[in-house]
Structure formats: C-alpha cells, structure tokens
Amino acid sequence: MNTGNDQSSRLAERIRVAATTGQRLAIVGGGSQRGLAFPAGFDADVQPLEVASHHGIVHLAPSELVVTVRAGTPVVELQAALEEVGMMLPFEPAQPTPSSSVGGMVALGLSGARRPWTASLRDAVLGTRIVNGRGEILRFGGEVMKNVAGFDVSRLMAGSLGGLGVLLEVSFKLLPAPAYQAWLRQEMTAAAFIEQARDWGRSALPFSGLAWADGVCHIRLGGGQEGVQEAAERLGGEPDREGPAFWTRLRDRHLPFLTRSLPAGDRLWRLSLPPATAPLDLPGEWLLNWAGGERWLRSSAAPDAVRAAATEAGGHARLWSGDPAGAPWLHPRPAALLRLEGEVRAALDPDGVFFAPLLPPYPQPARRSA
Amino acid sequence: MDTAATRPPDSETAADALAAVVAALRDELPGDALITAEAERRAYECDGLSAYRQVPGAVALPRTRDQLLACLRLCREHGVPLIPRGAGTGLSGGALPSATGLLLSMARFNRILEIDSANRCAVVQPGVRNLAISEAAAPQGLYYAPDPSSQIACSIGGNVAENAGGVHCLKYGLTVHNVTGLELVTLDGEIIRLGGKTLDTPGLDLLALMVGSEGMLGIVTEVTVRLLPRAERTQVLMARFDEVEAAGRAVAGIIAAGLIPAGLEMMDNAAIRAAEAFVHADYPVDAAAILLCELDGTNAEVSEDVMVVRRKLLELGATEVRTARDDAERARFWAGRKAAFPAAGRISPDYYCMDGTIPRHQLGTVLQRINTLSTEHGLGVCNVFHAGDGNLHPLILYDANQPGQLETAETFGQQILELCVAVGGTVTGEHGVGVEKLDGMCAQFAAPELEQFHRLRRAFDPLGLLNPGKAIPTLARCAEFSRQHIHGGELPHPDLPRF
Numbered sequence: 001m002n003t004g005n006d007q008s009s010r011l012a013e014r015i016r017v018a019a020t021t022g023q024r025l026a027i028v029g030g031g032s033q034r035g036l037a038f039p040a041g042f043d044a045d046v047q048p049l050e051v052a053s054h055h056g057i058v059h060l061a062p063s064e065l066v067v068t069v070r071a072g073t074p075v076v077e078l079q080a081a082l083e084e085v086g087m088m089l090p091f092e093p094a095q096p097t098p099s100s101s102v103g104g105m106v107a108l109g110l111s112g113a114r115r116p117w118t119a120s121l122r123d124a125v126l127g128t129r130i131v132n133g134r135g136e137i138l139r140f141g142g143e144v145m146k147n148v149a150g151f152d153v154s155r156l157m158a159g160s161l162g163g164l165g166v167l168l169e170v171s172f173k174l175l176p177a178p179a180y181q182a183w184l185r186q187e188m189t190a191a192a193f194i195e196q197a198r199d200w201g202r203s204a205l206p207f208s209g210l211a212w213a214d215g216v217c218h219i220r221l222g223g224g225q226e227g228v229q230e231a232a233e234r235l236g237g238e239p240d241r242e243g244p245a246f247w248t249r250l251r252d253r254h255l256p257f258l259t260r261s262l263p264a265g266d267r268l269w270r271l272s273l274p275p276a277t278a279p280l281d282l283p284g285e286w287l288l289n290w291a292g293g294e295r296w297l298r299s300s301a302a303p304d305a306v307r308a309a310a311t312e313a314g315g316h317a318r319l320w321s322g323d324p325a326g327a328p329w330l331h332p333r334p335a336a337l338l339r340l341e342g343e344v345r346a347a348l349d350p351d352g353v354f355f356a357p358l359l360p361p362y363p364q365p366a367r368r369s370a
Numbered sequence: 371m372d373t374a375a376t377r378p379p380d381s382e383t384a385a386d387a388l389a390a391v392v393a394a395l396r397d398e399l400p401g402d403a404l405i406t407a408e409a410e411r412r413a414y415e416c417d418g419l420s421a422y423r424q425v426p427g428a429v430a431l432p433r434t435r436d437q438l439l440a441c442l443r444l445c446r447e448h449g450v451p452l453i454p455r456g457a458g459t460g461l462s463g464g465a466l467p468s469a470t471g472l473l474l475s476m477a478r479f480n481r482i483l484e485i486d487s488a489n490r491c492a493v494v495q496p497g498v499r500n501l502a503i504s505e506a507a508a509p510q511g512l513y514y515a516p517d518p519s520s521q522i523a524c525s526i527g528g529n530v531a532e533n534a535g536g537v538h539c540l541k542y543g544l545t546v547h548n549v550t551g552l553e554l555v556t557l558d559g560e561i562i563r564l565g566g567k568t569l570d571t572p573g574l575d576l577l578a579l580m581v582g583s584e585g586m587l588g589i590v591t592e593v594t595v596r597l598l599p600r601a602e603r604t605q606v607l608m609a610r611f612d613e614v615e616a617a618g619r620a621v622a623g624i625i626a627a628g629l630i631p632a633g634l635e636m637m638d639n640a641a642i643r644a645a646e647a648f649v650h651a652d653y654p655v656d657a658a659a660i661l662l663c664e665l666d667g668t669n670a671e672v673s674e675d676v677m678v679v680r681r682k683l684l685e686l687g688a689t690e691v692r693t694a695r696d697d698a699e700r701a702r703f704w705a706g707r708k709a710a711f712p713a714a715g716r717i718s719p720d721y722y723c724m725d726g727t728i729p730r731h732q733l734g735t736v737l738q739r740i741n742t743l744s745t746e747h748g749l750g751v752c753n754v755f756h757a758g759d760g761n762l763h764p765l766i767l768y769d770a771n772q773p774g775q776l777e778t779a780e781t782f783g784q785q786i787l788e789l790c791v792a793v794g795g796t797v798t799g800e801h802g803v804g805v806e807k808l809d810g811m812c813a814q815f816a817a818p819e820l821e822q823f824h825r826l827r828r829a830f831d832p833l834g835l836l837n838p839g840k841a842i843p844t845l846a847r848c849a850e851f852s853r854q855h856i857h858g859g860e861l862p863h864p865d866l867p868r869f
Contacts, residue, residue, distance in 0.1 A: 064622075123547045150819070151823050158575060205668060226670045226674040231670075275569075
C-alpha cells in the first residue's frame with residue numbers, strides 16, 4: 001500500500017505563502033460538486049488550490065476496520081479498493097462522477113441512505129492530517145476506534161466546506177459489506193410512509209435504507225442471509241427488481257427527481273427533519289430518504305416559507321439549486337452561533353486564506369485575544 | 371499565551387476574587403445551592419480518580435439556567451475559574467477542583483424533559499444519570515446505547531464532556547455518535563443550541579467539537595440523545611484460549627467473517643482469576659485469556675451469527691466455547707467482566723486503571739511489554755480489553771500505604787501510555803485526559819497541534835476560565851516533559867516502529 005502521490009509539503013508551502021501575501025485560496029478536489037461549496041463561483045481575487053494530485057490509499061487494514069486515504073483520491077477508487085476486501089464506508093457516500101474526491105466528500109459532510117442505521121460521514125471519521133491556514137501540517141485523531149485525546153478536530157473538518165483547512169489524509173472506520181441484501185417495494189402515500197417508517201423504526205430489523213419516491217416505499221435490507229430473508233418476510237411487499245439501480249441513483253443524486261431541470265422560479269431543497277415529522281404543508285413534489293429524516297422538495301414556495309416550515313418542525317432546509325433570490329444557501333442560524341462558528345474558523349485560519357462563502361464571516365477582531 | 375488563568379480585573383488576589391463571587395452569589399442562589407463550609411466542600415475534593423485531591427474554594431449547585439448564568443457572569447467579572455462537574459465518576463481527574471475556583475455541580479439539572487418515541491430520541495438535562503435514560507425509555511422498547519461501567523451513577527453531561535464509551539461501542543458507537551443535539555452556555559453567557567432531533571446540522575459541526583471537550587468550551591444545559599430499539603434477542607458466547615495471541619487473532623477473524631458483535635471483550639489470566647474469585651462467573655481460571663462475544667438482533671440473525679462465531683472461534687484456536695443457555699447465565703458471563711475493576715480492588719489495596727487504545731494487531735506485543743514492565747516495577751497488572759475496538763484497560767495493582775508505590779504505579783502507567791502511542795494508538799480511548807494524562811498528551815501531540823487546541827479553546831473561552839489546566843497541556847509543561855523523558859536523544863521504546 002501507500003502508492004500514489006504525496007503533495008503535503010507543496011500544499012503546506014502554498015498556504016504559508018498565501019497567508020503572508022494575503023492571497024485567498026479555494027480548495028478544489030475532483031471539482032464535481034464545486035457548486036455545493038461555491039454556489040456563486042469564486043470571487044475575482046481567489047485562486048483555486050488543486051488537491052486532486054495528492055492521492056492514493058495510504059493504509060488499508062480490513063481486520064482493523066480502518067482505511068487511511070489521501071484527500072485527492074477519487075471516491076470510486078477508494079470504494080473499489082474496499083469492495084475488493086469486502087469492506088465499505090458505513091455512510092454510503094455519493095460518487096456523482098468518477099472524479100469526485102474523498103476530500104470533497106468530507107468537506108461537504110453529506111451522508112447517504114444508511115445514515116440512520118450505521119453512521120454519518122462525520123461519525124466514521126477517525127482521524128485527519130490537515131494543513132491549517134497558517135500552513136502548519138497537523139494530525140488529529142488516528143486510526144483507532146476510540147480516541148478522546150484532545151478536541152475532536154477531525155470530526156469538525158467534516159462538513160467544513162473548505163473553510164478550516166486543507167484535508168491531507170482522512171482515516172475512516174469501515175464496516176464489513178453485508179453478505180446478503182434484499183430490496184422490497186410497497187405502494188403507499190408519503191404520509192403513510194412516514195408512519196410506517198416510524199413504526200418499523202421501533203423494531204431492530206436489519207434495515208439499510210428506507211426511502212419513498214413516486215408513491216413507492218423502497219426498502220433495502222442487509223446482513224446475514226437468514227436474518228435478511230426473515231425480515232423481508234415479516235415486512236411484506238414485492239421484490240424490488242429495480243432496487244439496486246434505484247439506491248445507486250439515489251446515492252449519487254442521479255434520480256430524475258434530483259437532476260431534471262427546474263421550472264422557472266422553482267427551487268430544489270434538501271430538508272433535514274426529525275424523521276417522524278408529518279408531511280409539511282408546502283407546495284411541490286417530495287422525495288424521502290433516511291426513513292423520513294432527509295426530504296428533498298421541488299417547490300415554487302418562497303425560501304422564507306420553506307425555512308419557516310423546517311424551523312417549525314425542528315429541522316433545517318438547504319437550498320440545493322434554483323434561484324437563491326437573496327436567500328442564504330444554508331439554513332439561517334442565530335447570531336450567537338454564527339459568531340461562534342466565525343471564531344472557530346478564525347482559530348484554524350486566522351488570516352482568512354480559505355475562501356468559504358457558505359461559512360459565517362469572521363467576527364470583529366476585538367474579541368479575539370490572539 | 372497558554373491556559374494560565376487570567377488575572378482578575380483589578381488587584382484582587384485569587385482568594386479575594388472568589389470571596390467576591392461567593393458574596394454576590396448569596397443574593398443569586400438559594401441557600402442550599404451554595405456550599406462554603408469546609409467539611410461540605412470536602413465531599414467534592416476528587417472525582418473517580420481519587421489519587422488527585424483538592425478541596426474546592428466553593429461549590430455551586432444551580433437548579434435553573436438563570437442561576438447558572440449568574441455563576442458564569444460573576445466568575446467572568448471576577449476572573450474566577452469554573453470547574454464543571456457531573457456525577458464525579460470520571461476516571462481522569464477532569465473534575466478536579468481548584469482551591470480558588472468555583473466548582474459548578476450540574477447535578478440538579480436532573481430532569482428528563484422528553485422521551486420522543488416517534489423520533490426515537492430523548493431530551494434530558496445534563497445531570498440525568500446515563501442508566502435513567504434507558505429506564506425511562508424502556509416502556510417504549512427503546513434504550514440509550516453507550517454504557518460506561520459507571521452507568522448507574524454517571525451523568526449524561528459528564529458523558530458528553532468525556533465522550534464516554536462502554537462495552538458496546540464497536541457496534542453502537544461512543545457518546546459522540548449518539549448525541550444529536552446540545553444546548554450549552556458559553557462563558558459569555560450566550561445560550562447556543564447545536565443540532566436537535568435531526569440527523570445532521572447546518573454549518574460547522576460544533577457538536578462534534580463539544581463532545582469530549584472536558585468542560586473547557588461551554589457548560590452543557592440540555593442533551594438530545596438517540597434511542598435505539600431493544601434487540602429481539604441477545605446471546606453471549608464465552609471462548610477460552612490457551613494463549614493471548616490466539617484470542618487476538620480470533621477477534622480479527624470474527625470481524626473478517628463480516629460480523630460486528632454488539633460486544634467483544636477480552637480478559638487476561640490475572641483479570642479472569644480476580645473476577646472469578648469475586649463474582650464466581652464460572653470462568654476457566656487456568657485460561658490465558660477469555661473472549662466474551664455478545665450478538666444481538668432478530669431471532670434469525672442471532673441464530674445465524676452464533677453459528678458463524680462459534681465456528682470461527684474454534685477454527686482460530688479457542689479450546690472451549692460456551693454459549694449462555696439462558697438469561698441468567700448470560701448475566702453471569704457479563705458479571706465477571708463488569709466486576710473486573712472492583713475485583714482488582716479486592717485482590718490489591720489500590721489499583722490504577724489505564725485507558726489506552728491500540729491497533730488490535732498490536733495486542734500481543736503490547737501485552738507482552740506490559741508484563742515485562744510489571745516484572746521490572748514489581749507491581750501486578752490485570753488486563754481487560756474492549757477487544758473489538760482496541761481499547762485496553764490495564765489495572766495496575768499497588769498499595770498506596772507502601773512508600774513509593776503510587777509513584778511507581780504512575781511511572782508504569784505513563785510507560786504503558788507511551789507504548790500505546792508508539793504502536794499507533796492513543797493515550798485515552800474513553801476516560802479523557804483530565805489532569806491525569808497531560809504528560810501523555812505531550813507524547814501524542816506536537817507543539818503546533820497543542821497550540822491549535824489552545825486557539826480553539828480561546829474561540830469559545832477567551833479568558834480561559836472554564837476548567838483551566840485540564841485536557842490540553844501547556845507548551846511549557848511539554849517542554850519540561852520532553853527534557854525529562856528523552857535521554858541522550860532516545861525516545862521511549864526505540865525499537866518499535868513509529869507512526
């Protein structure tokens with residue numbers, strides 16, 4: 001193992017120079033999901049910092065349930081290496097294009113369909129090597145399952161949208177890929193799905209996915225053969241011949257619901273809600289994942305109305321695509337929290353090297369003591 | 371620059387500053403919420419790591435958020451350190467008081483606010499006991515998974531501060547994996563809500579940063595935890611091994627077979643003997659090691675998995691595999707493991723519990739070295755091991771009444787931690803750094819990393835008043851540590867490959 005290309009020193013040097021010259025950098029991995037971190041592109045003075053050439057699997061130890069990989073490595077390449085040894089990433093990441101990188105995946109922090117039953121992306125992060133905004137190479141966490149030494153900077157990096165530092169390496173907890181899977185479908189309304197998912201959630205059945213699209217509840221089970229077959233019998237429904245393809249398209253966000261163009265004035269939203277929340281009273285079409293916890297909405301509703309409904313339900317709504325119309329892409333947060341996020345950002349990147357338009361701006365320097 | 375407590379705003383000495391806070395708190399707190407009498411303060415002099423003791427300058431037990439805010443405001447104004455405390459069961463001295471600080475007990479924030487069975491979560495105050503959550507959720511068939519061995523007594527707020535684990539972490543995760551929301555108060559008195567009942571949060575993941583931050587970033591006032599459905603069936607296997615290495619290989623073999631057991635625990639011969647003498651768990655006392663493997667799921671899943679695990683264990687060198695015949699026997703198998711710490715206390719006047727994590731394949735090497743060190747120091751050691759996730763708990767046996775033995779035990783312990791770091795592990799898997807492992811942190815982290823931790827801390831607490839002197843050593847301390855530890859340019863364990 002440990003093939004590929006180590007660019008750590010070059011990346012650290014580039015950041016040191018940027019910090020001293022006032023240059024701003026936008027961290028770019030495979031580039032396939034750039035719009036999710038930089039929806040309006042780069043500001044004129046921002047240079048891209050290319051990380052894709054920093055690639056390769058550093059250490060893969062299936063019996064230790066761990067892999068350490070450089071951030072520029074394509075997710076597909078990592079997945080293929082894991083598949084070969086019967087392992088998987090527990091959070092089922094999207095791999096929208098062959099170039100989508102591990103670093104981009106972690107920086108976005110999004111988890112796939114297995115999230116409610118196994119782990120989120122950040123849950124599975126065991127350790128990282130990063131370059132902070134001062135150009136220092138730092139290591140946090142490690143390759144072991146349990147580690148409470150120091151603040152959990154590794155998991156803070158998950159979902160940090162390129163605003164805290166450059167990911168060099170990430171260590172993930174792995175899980176054995178299920179020996180056996182089954183796919184079922186049952187026709188029902190969205191409201192019935194939410195109730196059904198809630199009731200199923202009270203039993204410890206081997207679910208690995210519960211989604212609803214176009215009037216159909218899609219069930220995915222994974223584990224040992226007998227356990228899965230018995231659970232499938234208990235749940236009922238017909239075998240879902242399109243199941244494997246459906247779950248792959250859902251994972252990579254390639255379902256037509258997510259890809260077809262939006263009518264003028266419509267927007268695509270991703271809502272994260274307490275899973276049992278009854279259907280929200282918003283116009284438009286829905287796609288439900290995570291047993292109801294993740295809900296995609298194509299809607300003509302005004303951003304404020306979507307946000308208000310999500311907040312009311314105890315959740316949040318991210319504008320995924322469509323006209324932002326002055327609304328923030330991420331769900332608005334209270335001023336005190338934004339200030340704290342800004343302080344944390346300043347603690348990692350004091351000179352503001354990293355371009356991260358979705359993160360809150362830096363606080364007034366007056367409060368900073370160093 | 372480091373964590374040194376800041377000076378009070380004027381020329382007050384530290385003691386005068388605390389006196390001023392106490393005087394003002396008399397108007398803010400009910401009489402029973404402020405403890406100043408020396409005899410009563412003494413009850414708070416240590417947590418579960420009793421080798422470190424310090425009687426606190428004063429103790430506050432707020433019951434409401436307003437009372438808590440008053441404590442924070444007054445300490446901030448007078449530059450007085452605040453030391454948060456949960457149930458005081460921590461094993462690293464994270465709640466060690468300060469003579470001139472205010473000990474802030476969160477024990478009276480003890481209400482379960484909501485059991486939301488539809489969304490499978492509970493909203494609780496930080497002083498609620500870990501086990502009380504599972505008890506409250508039991509009528510709905512739900513439970514809270516992390517189960518540190520102190521779960522009868524420890525509080526969820528303390529679990530959050532330490533990122534507590536337990537014996538079921540490999541499958542169900544640590545505290546960080548099971549908390550979806552927190553409300554906290556910063557030293558500035560800002561009330562911040564992170565996450566909630568959703569499975570992710572917008573913006574930076576400050577929730578991840580808060581869990582395990584040892585009370586240095588903010589005071590947790592509310593916790594939302596995930597609840598899991600009780601498995602239909604649970605089964606435990608006990609396997610006997612005549613060599614420790616074979617037991618280690620069997621652990622890897624079970625995982626290679628595609629199984630993640632709910633629990634996978636190993637005990638070495640010394641631990642087996644101590645436990646057997648104490649609780650009569652029917653352990654084979656002449657075994658080099660035993661493995662306890664718990665499987666849970668539906669009936670069909672467990673039946674299937676028991677067969678696979680049994681076959682694997684025998685294939686990989688187990689000389690006997692027993693499956694618990696009923697709940698009583700299952701409880702007995704676990705009783706020995708769960709009683710390992712008190713059992714050590716029974717065969718030795720004192721014991722010192724370590725908490726390193728190692729890559730599992732290093733187990734044989736590490737146990738061998740621990741045994742060598744045990745002989746060198748003349749102190750016995752029992753090893754219990756969360757084998758599934760590599761978390762090793764050597765229990766060093768000593769007698770504090772014998773001059774020099776405590777110091778020897780501490781040196782022995784520090785050497786074990788350095789060994790864990792040298793083989794690619796960590797100085798603490800689940801007990802936290804507290805005051806106990808500050809030197810271990812110097813072995814594990816380089817100066818720029820420690821400095822980064824200090825910067826993050828200042829982002830939350832620029833005055834450095836929350837639990838000062840814990841968890842993150844000062845650079846000065848580490849410089850002193852390395853002067854003492856590197857002899858002639860040699861690192862400890864020079865023959866081991868470094869990571």
